[in-house]
Amino acid sequence: MKLYYSDASPYARKVRIVAMEKNIPLELIVTAASDDPPALHKANAIGKVPTLELDDGTALGESGHICTYLESIVKKPKVLSNKPVILRRDALAIGMMDALIRYVLEIRRPEDKQHQPWIDRQHRAISRALDVFEKEKFAKAFTIDQITLITALGYLDLRMPNFGWRKTHRRLARWAEKLADRPSVKETIPQT
Numbered sequence: 001m002k003l004y005y006s007d008a009s010p011y012a013r014k015v016r017i018v019a020m021e022k023n024i025p026l027e028l029i030v031t032a033a034s035d036d037p038p039a040l041h042k043a044n045a046i047g048k049v050p051t052l053e054l055d056d057g058t059a060l061g062e063s064g065h066i067c068t069y070l071e072s073i074v075k076k077p078k079v080l081s082n083k084p085v086i087l088r089r090d091a092l093a094i095g096m097m098d099a100l101i102r103y104v105l106e107i108r109r110p111e112d113k114q115h116q117p118w119i120d121r122q123h124r125a126i127s128r129a130l131d132v133f134e135k136e137k138f139a140k141a142f143t144i145d146q147i148t149l150i151t152a153l154g155y156l157d158l159r160m161p162n163f164g165w166r167k168t169h170r171r172l173a174r175w176a177e178k179l180a181d182r183p184s185v186k187e188t189i190p191q192t
């Protein structure tokens with residue numbers, strides 16, 4: 001199976017972590033979605049990473065759907081759950097990723113075209129999500145909510161290195177620190 005991905009994409013990192021946790025080998029195809037590569041568009045008309053191309057040519061978009069597929073082919077360790085607490089946290093961490101992406105796209109626009117209230121709105125959403133996560137108690141199992149959250153925090157570090165969340169959210173920082181040496185987390189840290 002081929003995964004079209006980019007090193008920085010938090011959505012793609014989520015999929016890579018799930019695949020590594022389940023020992024599912026993926027052929028990784030580095031893809032800059034913004035360059036409109038024909039191979040990506042052929043696989044996924046919407047042109048986003050991650051896109052997973054199965055051996056029969058079927059291509060799946062949306063990180064959540066890709067994780068559902070990976071869980072269906074390799075059941076253990078189980079990372080997905082229908083438990084409301086896990087779904088709630090996963091949705092919150094996805095929302096944090098989405099707010100970060102909106103923030104990044106906006107600050108990349110020419111300065112005179114940027115809309116500061118929109119930037120501030122994303123900033124506030126990220127802060128509120130961090131406040132909620134600061135109070136959460138996580139179980140030992142490395143489930144999808146934790147995978148999405150560690151990925152969102154990694155993207156926060158990459159794109160907003162001066163956010164300073166480790167000082168204001170110390171419990172969350174300790175939780176993230178404990179996961180830092182886990183191979184699937186360590187080997188997928190975004191560099192660019």
Ligand SMILES: N[C@@H](CCC(=O)N[C@@H](CS)C(=O)NCC(=O)O)C(=O)O
Binds near residue numbers: 009010011047
């Ligand atoms: N909801 C999607 C989001 C994927 C996404 O937005 N990927 C970005 C990279 S982080 C992308 O490919 N952007 C290119 C574009 O929007 O054209 C998912 O969970 O997979």
